[in-house]
Amino acid sequence: xxxxxxxxxxxxxxxxxxxxxxxxxxxxxxxxxxxxxxxxxxxxxxxxxxxxxxxxxxxxxxxxxxxxxxxxxxxxxxxxxxxxxxxxxxxxxxxxxxxxxxxxxxxxxxxxxxxxxxxxxxxxxxxxxxxxxxxxxxxxxxxxxxxxxxxxxxxxxxxxxxxxxxxxxxxxxxxxxxxxxxxxxxxxxxxxxxxxxxxxxxxxxxxxxxxxxxxxxxxxxxxxxxxxxxxxxxxxxxxxxxxxxxxxxxxxxxxxxxxxxxxxxxxxxxxxxxxxxxxxxxxxxxxxxxxxxxxx
Amino acid sequence: xxxxxxxxxxxxxxxxxxxxxxxxxxxxxxxxxxxxxxxxxxxxxxxxxxxxxxxxxxxxxxxxxxxxxxxxxxxxxxxxxxxxxxxxxxxxxxxxxxxxxxxxxxxxxxxxxxxxxxxxxxxxxxxxxxxxxxxxxxxxxxxxxxxxxxxxxxxxxxxxxxxxxxxxxxxxxxxxxxxxxxxxxxxxxxxxxxxxxxxxxxxxxxxxxxxxxxxxxxxxxxxxxxxxxxxxxxxxxxxxxxxxxxxxxxxxxxxxxxxxxxxxxxxxxxxxxxxxxxxxxxxxxxxxxxxxxxx
Numbered sequence: 001x002x003x004x005x006x007x008x009x010x011x012x013x014x015x016x017x018x019x020x021x022x023x024x025x026x027x028x029x030x031x032x033x034x035x036x037x038x039x040x041x042x043x044x045x046x047x048x049x050x051x052x053x054x055x056x057x058x059x060x061x062x063x064x065x066x067x068x069x070x071x072x073x074x075x076x077x078x079x080x081x082x083x084x085x086x087x088x089x090x091x092x093x094x095x096x097x098x099x100x101x102x103x104x105x106x107x108x109x110x111x112x113x114x115x116x117x118x119x120x121x122x123x124x125x126x127x128x129x130x131x132x133x134x135x136x137x138x139x140x141x142x143x144x145x146x147x148x149x150x151x152x153x154x155x156x157x158x159x160x161x162x163x164x165x166x167x168x169x170x171x172x173x174x175x176x177x178x179x180x181x182x183x184x185x186x187x188x189x190x191x192x193x194x195x196x197x198x199x200x201x202x203x204x205x206x207x208x209x210x211x212x213x214x215x216x217x218x219x220x221x222x223x224x225x226x227x228x229x230x231x232x233x234x235x236x237x238x239x240x241x242x243x244x245x246x247x248x249x250x251x252x253x254x255x256x257x258x259x260x261x262x263x264x265x266x267x268x269x270x271x272x273x274x275x276x277x278x279x280x281x282x283x284x285x286x287x288x289x290x291x292x293x294x295x296x
Numbered sequence: 297x298x299x300x301x302x303x304x305x306x307x308x309x310x311x312x313x314x315x316x317x318x319x320x321x322x323x324x325x326x327x328x329x330x331x332x333x334x335x336x337x338x339x340x341x342x343x344x345x346x347x348x349x350x351x352x353x354x355x356x357x358x359x360x361x362x363x364x365x366x367x368x369x370x371x372x373x374x375x376x377x378x379x380x381x382x383x384x385x386x387x388x389x390x391x392x393x394x395x396x397x398x399x400x401x402x403x404x405x406x407x408x409x410x411x412x413x414x415x416x417x418x419x420x421x422x423x424x425x426x427x428x429x430x431x432x433x434x435x436x437x438x439x440x441x442x443x444x445x446x447x448x449x450x451x452x453x454x455x456x457x458x459x460x461x462x463x464x465x466x467x468x469x470x471x472x473x474x475x476x477x478x479x480x481x482x483x484x485x486x487x488x489x490x491x492x493x494x495x496x497x498x499x500x501x502x503x504x505x506x507x508x509x510x511x512x513x514x515x516x517x518x519x520x521x522x523x524x525x526x527x528x529x530x531x532x533x534x535x536x537x538x539x540x541x542x543x544x545x546x547x548x549x550x551x552x553x554x555x556x557x558x559x560x561x562x563x564x565x566x567x568x569x570x571x572x573x574x575x576x577x578x579x580x581x582x583x584x585x586x587x588x589x590x591x
Contacts (some may be wrong), residue, residue: 004518044393050434051501059402071392077310084392109313115355116348118313125309153344155336225343233347264407273436 005030011064011159013038013098013214017281020264021051021059023052025271035275037282038064038098040261056095062245066099066214066261067092071113074121074133074147075106081231089140092106099214099259101146101179102137103205104130104167119128121156124164126172134174137243146179146213147171149203149236151187153221164186164206173209178207181216182248183263187232199245212255217248217281218263237266239277247286256292257285320349321385356384359394360401364424367405367417369474379405395432399425415490416465423467431506432501433457444522444531446579452522455500460511460520464490468497468508475564500576507575514539514563517568535563567569 018038021029023045039059059065069088072080077271092100105117121127138144147170149163160171167178180203189196217236220259223231239260240248252258262277312334322328328345335341357380361368363441368376384467402421406414434456442454461467465488496516498509511519517538521531571577 008499045395047393049432054434073392077308077313081392089392107392108311109310109317110316111390113387113390114317114352115359115389115392115394116320116351118316118348121309121312123309129309153347155344157336180403223344223347227339227343229339229343231343231347257423269517291530 008020011041011098013064013066013259015259016285017278018064018261019271019274019278020068020261022265025274026052026055028271029063030055032062034063035175036063036098036278037179038066038259040066040068040150040263043067043069043091043100045087045156046091047084049133050277053091059221060095060097065095065097066101066259067095068148069095069102070117070135072102072133073106073108073113074102074137075104075118075130076108076133077106077129078109081108083246085137085140088137092141092143096129099145099146101188102140103148103149103150104163105168117150119150119152119154119156119165121159122161122163123158124161126167127161127169129171130170134170134176138174138176144176145178148179148181148216149184150179150262151184151232151240151253153191153231153233155192158276159270162202162206164203167293168208171208177211177213179214179216180207180212180251181218181249183216183218183220183244184234186241186244186247187220187234190232196243196247197250200250204251212258215248215251215255215258215260216263217244217260217277218265221265235266236263239273241279245280245284248281252284252288260285297577298541319345320352322526323382323385323390339426352380353384355394356389356397358382359397360384360391363398363428364401364421365428365555366424366471366474367381367402367421369477369479370420371490372477379408382408401425417487418468419463419465420470422470423461423463426461426499427471427506427508430459434500435501435503442523442525444528446528449582451577451580453580454522455502455520456524458498458500458519458576460516460523461499462494462499462516466491466495469489476502498574498576503576508578509570511570512566515566518563518567519571532567534564535566539566 006269014037016037018040019034019036021034021039021041021195025034029285037125040283041056041059046056071084072088074080085114104118107114107118120130134145134147147167170176176259179217182200185200185203186196189199206274216232219235219240220234221237223233225231248260260281262274263279264274264277317332319328319330328349329572330341333343338435344361351484360374360380364376367372372378380401382466391397402418402425405421406417409417422440437456442456442458444452444454445541446452451496494513496511496513498511498519498577500507514535518531518535526534572579
């Protein structure tokens with residue numbers, strides 16, 4: 001629930017269900033009328049839009065806030081964009097969000113910033129690149145990042161490490177954490193033709209549970225390609241599907257409660273729909289807590 | 297997308313990312329080719345890259361429609377989308393935050409249209425762009441804006457983010473009409489003639505949103521000069537030039553007598569009616585015992 005008193009820093013993110021805040025629901029959040037335990041925003045929407053930034057200040061004074069970047073391009077061989085990083089660091093310094101994160105992906109090459117999260121080959125070369133970039137970002141903001149596993153639609157031939165292995169090595173070298181997107185695990189597993197539960201179990205086995213600082217949940221689309229294949233596309237445009245809820249239950253049963261975000265970015269519905277999705281996540285977190293108390 | 301069936305060495309990451317970027321932005325099949333040896337399964341690679349290509353082009357399109365809403369209504373969604381895709385391939389974003397992406401899109405669209413429609417497209421796109429940039433500016437807090445000493449302890453503050461626009465078309469009215477149309481409406485016909493002479497407007501933002509106020513040519517010259525940092529005397533000279541042609545070298549430092557000579561009755565009226573009383577301006581009295589009073 002929103003705080004009633006303003007503070008300069010947004011405070012820690014509770015291990016409860018939160019909601020991704022988009023412009024369509026800004027007014028609710030600014031007024032403190034958004035029924036959410038915490039909110040997460042995309043950093044890039046607030047770097048050059050002074051009006052939105054002013055509203056975000058008001059939001060941060062009322063709700064625990066997490067800042068999720070989509071454009072640091074941590075996997076770019078040419079490094080992190082200094083100007084973009086400076087803007088991001090200033091946003092973090094100003095709002096003191098409870099969590100900050102970006103993706104295990106690249107989007108920048110040759111002066112072009114592609115608005116997408118492109119996958120990396122999981123090689124030692126790529127690991128060195130990502131480590132260097134994560135170190136650069138963490139030095140600029142003075143705190144650890146959470147790195148999110150991406151949804152993948154292609155696989156590299158030369159990718160000797162698994163994604164969990166790659167993330168584990170990254171965590172060990174850089175001291176960053178992991179944002180585990182359960183929907184992305186499901187989408188990637190389906191697109192690769194492997195069992196989603198098995199992929200999730202690999203994540204949970206390979207990664208130290210203490211490094212997983214946040215979970216994401218979202219809906220995805222199912223598309224038929226020109227070649228007749230079925231692909232799942234992480235479009236954040238629908239409710240969380242039953243299979244992902246099951247994976248989520250499996251996840252928190254192993255990890256324990258974690259801050260869990262409901263993301264919805266396309267065809268954004270009424271805020272009440274997001275609240276209902278968050279309530280479903282919270283119900284599972286509450287059930288987990290009740291079982292833990294009962295067993296204690 | 298064609299997948300090149302040649303064996304390629306595992307590319308260094310930088311080279312691979314450069315090649316992938318070019319492939320994602322390429323329009324034709326040949327340009328979209330990515331060596332098969334990099335990705336598993338030719339069809340799977342093609343399908344997967346198609347998803348990424350859609351995301352890239354779709355992200356650019358969405359950013360452009362946010363910056364050019366009335367242009368999209370006028371062109372129609374499908375035409376706008378096609379032009380946005382072409383623009384994205386030729387002029388992809390250079391920075392990750394897309395709020396400033398596409399300043400040259402209006403000129404790009406105009407260049408694809410018949411000559412007769414180009415000036416209006418440029419004007420409409422220019423107004424869209426400016427309006428949306430003002431919408432992204434901080435709500436007016438006047439003491440953070442441009443300050444102009446008026447003498448005797450009085451300062452004129454102009455709203456931060458205040459911008460000026462001039463065109464020969466009634467773009468503000470056109471924009472309102474276009475945005476009132478249903479989103480799925482057929483492309484609107486707006487083949488209208490330009491008005492005689494330029495129409496000037498001031499745009500600024502408050503907590504209530506973006507405000508647009510018509511200005512005379514002399515008032516626009518006055519405000520424009522002040523926004524450029526000119527002292528009041530030089531700004532008045534610019535206003536006088538706009539009203540009746542050049543009277544003095546722009547930016548010349550005018551003394552009190554010269555100032556008085558320039559500030560004829562008409563200009564004083566302009567200053568009072570269109571600037572001092574405008575929503576984008578505030579007069580602040582500064583005295584020795586307080587930091588200021590906004591009147």
